[in-house]
Amino acid sequence: MASFPLVFLLLFCFRIAESAYIGEIITSFCNENSTLASAQMSANIDVVLAQLDANTAKNDGFSISTYGQGKDTVYGLGQCRKDVNSSACSTCIHNAAGYIRQSCYYSANSTDERIYYDSCLLRYSDQKFLGIFDPSIYINLPYGDKAHKVNKNPEFFRKQVGILMNDIISQAIVPGNKGFFGKGSIAISASETVYGVVQCTQDVSTSTCSTCLNTGLSNFPKLCRKLKTTGCRIQYGSCFLRYETDPF
Known part of the structure; x- marks a missing residue:
């Protein structure tokens, strides 16, 4: 079985860009193995995005x-982070819908794309993905220059x-937590706090949400530079996990 990084490299092109929406970072994916949309499917994608x-x-x-x-059916999902207000949600989804078909550098007619802002996600596909967790497809964002190495008591930080x-x-x-959302913070020292947030998409069951989040947590040491940095996010199609030493 291929490793996660290898599967990721084979299946997806990856792009990070600055968003026009309050300076957020966008992570966008397009499936390189997806088919090119027919004229009818392309029109259907536009309908799904508009809805x-x-x-x-x-x-x-x-x-x-x-x-x-039939073969031109398109499935789509939009979701905002549970702690953003309706206005911010509307702006985020609107911008995502306007940009997602441009985010794949090799084809504007990919039939499997997803885009993530800090405040929302949007995806569509010609495959019925709703309710399904696929652990082979992920992105981890150690936040590059924003996150720095944990130098003081790294073991305690990881704990x-x-x-x-x-x-x-x-x-x-x-x-009963319909939003599948969790958020909190924990002190590292008198002057440092770690903030965290997790969320699943609402199309999955509670058990699938638990599987997705716990899979992400188990992969934190491997995917987040062994938790030696002050911020990281793991993003699956059905959930995300994020921590940082800066409030967000």
Whole structure:
């Protein structure tokens, strides 16, 4: 079985760019193995994006859309981070819908794309992905120059991050937590705090959300530079986990 990094390199092109939306970083993916959209499917993608743009913010920050028939059917999902307000959600989804088809450098007609802002995510595909967790497809963002190496008591830092992430994962998967959202902070020292947030997409079950988040947590040491940096995010299609020493 291929390793996660190898699968990622084979399946996806990766692009990070500065967003027009309050300076956020966008992470965008396009599946290199996806087919090129027919004229009908391309039109259907536009319909799905328009529906997600129109409905996500007013539907408490989450919407799904399916449009088309047969091989031209398109599935879409839009979701905002649970702690952003409706106005910010609407702006984020609108900008994502306008940019997603440009984010794949090799083709504007890819049939499997996703785009992530700090405040929202948007994706569409010709494959029925709703409710499914795929651990082979991920992106980890150690935050480059923004995150620096933990120099003081790194073992204690890693321990505290683990405590924090376990706590907020427990919040996210509490029965009845429709938003699958957890957020919190933990002290490292008198002058340093780590902040964390996790969230699953609302199309998955509680058990699938738990699997997604705990898979991400188990991969933190490997994917987040062995937790030696002050910030990292792991992003799957169905959930994300993030920590930083700066509030966000």
